[in-house]
Amino acid sequence: MPDVASDPSLSLSREIPRAEWARLAAGLAQPLSETELVQLRGLGDRMDLTEVREVYLPLSRLLSLYASSTKRLGAATSEFLQEEDATTPFVIAIAGSVAVGKSTVARLLRELVSRWSDTPRVELVTTDGFLYPNEELERRGLMDRKGFPESYDRRALLSFLTEVKSGAPEVRAPFYSHMRYDIVPDAHVVVRRPDIVIVEGLNVLQPPPSPNEVAVSDLFDFSVFVDADVEHIRTWYVDRFLALRQGAFSNPHSYFNVFAHLTDAEAEQAALGYWNDINMPNLVENVMPTRHRATLVLRKGADHAVESVSLRKL
Secondary structure (H helix, E strand, C coil): CCCCCHHHHHHCCCEEEEEHHHHHCCCCCCCCCCCHHHHHHHCCCCCHHHHHHHHHHEEEHHHHHEEEEEEEHHHHHHHHCCCCCCCCCCEEEEECCCCCCHHHHHHHHHHHHHCCCCCCCEEEEEEHHHHHCHHHHHHCCCHHHEEHHHCCCHHHHHHHHHHCCCCCCCCEEEECCCCEEEEEEEEEEEEECEEEEECCCCCCCCCCCCCCCCCCCCCCCEEEEEEHHHHHHHHHHHHHHHHHHCCHHHCCCCCCCHHHHCCHHHHHHHHHHHHHHHHHHHHHHHHHHHHCCCCEEEEECCCCEEEEEEEEEE
């Protein structure tokens, strides 16, 4: 029997160093300006135009190729079945820890993929909108586990994605306000049959609760996991918390305004408390174990830059 562990050719994925992946950008024009990148970049994320060109531009092209190929396959299948072509949106998942930069990756890919001629219409939905409202989390005793799998309305998320993949002309997702730290009643994100839907969230790659149930990930056509060492993510989380104290937390309407006037030492202690009690356990117990389920893994180093790419073989 072949030794899979010692023979890279038998691996399920291609392990591609940053320099090798960057060569795929040869001949591709840089589509973003510095101003556009600043608007897309999350707080604390150090992504620059070089990384956009070397990492995310090739990835955006790959995603566009996957989507257009899937669309052609759908049309060929409909022709074979002698049915009207009913190609539905290509759904991409972006997963990873709090503070790892997945929101920036999702926003950036939405922008880049939409600039390819075969996938001009791209929508982004975050799974924050499928968290139970705070009132319901309080009722269930889950406020201290917000972000854990059980804090999401999994059935509502499944229903949303099922409608998207079934070709419904218009599908609505709940809207989550980070300022209010809660679902906003009567506010929605509306998806109208785009070429691609990007779904970003912590636990999007979770397996089903039981073998007889459908997993949310069963409805994805491609998935990206943004990965980094736990120690690095902890540092980024604390740094972001400290920066938010001077930004969003200072808004008197913010749920987190109580942290705005803490000293540096007090704010760091509060951030580490949230990290150690909530975010790290969720990462280790629920998020990291789903990494192997992703189609592609972006591995970041201590400086927040992508160091390597792992792409599953077809």
